[in-house]
Amino acid sequence: MIVVTGATGNIGRTLVPLLAGAGEDVVAVSRRPEYEGLPAGARHARADIGNSASLRPVLDGADALFLMLGGELNGAGESPDALLGAALDSGVKRIVLLSSQINSTRPEALSHTRLRAFETAVRASGADFTILRPGGFASNAFAWAESVRTKRTVFAPFGDVALPVVDPADIAAVAAAALREDGHAGRTYELTGPRAVSPREQAAAISRALGEEVAFVELSRDQAHSHLARFMPEEVIDGTLDILGVPLPSEQTVSPDTESVLHRPARPFDEWVARNLPAFR
DSSP states (O other): OEEESSTTSTTHHHHHHHHHHTTOOEEEEESSSOOTTOOTTEEEEEOOTTOHHHHHHHHTTOSEEEEOOOGGGGTSOSOHHHHHHHHHHTTOOEEEEEOOTHHHHOTTOGGGHHHHHHHHHHHHSSSEEEEEEEOSBGGGGGGGHHHHHHHSEEEEESTTOOBOOBOHHHHHHHHHHHHHSSSOTTEEEEEOOSSOBOHHHHHHHHHHHHTSOOEEEEEOHHHHHHHHTTTSOHHHHHHHHHHHHSOOGGGSSOOSHHHHHHSSOOOOHHHHHHHTGGGGO
């Protein structure tokens, strides 16, 4: 049995059907009371990853665990050992942790202190572990959906700074491989897209897919800061803008890990747009 936390998120909604379609017994965990569109072969369990006691009944009899912290749990919550102890007590032998590329490129970043603590705990757990460190998500472009629908315009800072954003579907596919296959234990995979694309290029990809002109308006750093402050903790905004505006060479480098695990090239941003075009219409 494989337990998938964060089952209703960008990655989980792809990972659960992948595992179920491969014939695995899957438990999709979320804090929501229901899971719409649950695939055959999977069942939903309501639990809070921030409360190890609520997860113990869900984990009972599980062989493998996909571990993804919710946004607010990145900053506070139980000790990682409490959750991992519950998993190991329940018989979990394989753990795949969703972490972040920032933990390798900016290992002192305050925004990722808790994720680093989970990485350390997973490595010390004694379970077979795989750590996934994706870069920026292609799905961050959903932030532009409303302005594209209503104004056919993308507003973003650092218009010509390119990063190899990764399709969440590829993260899910790598996670599925690590949960199901041997040969991934002890590995840390950095996951990126196949090439670096700038916000201006991403806007052009959306424009091509729509068959309509989509304008690009470049925000200043201060304007971007004000926008991010609406939904992001103040202490992580400057670090986020540094990555977007003055990325390190390692953050602009295409990693071979996605292709080496999946035996195919990573999906380009254009493919992500094509699958998600209704959000921008």
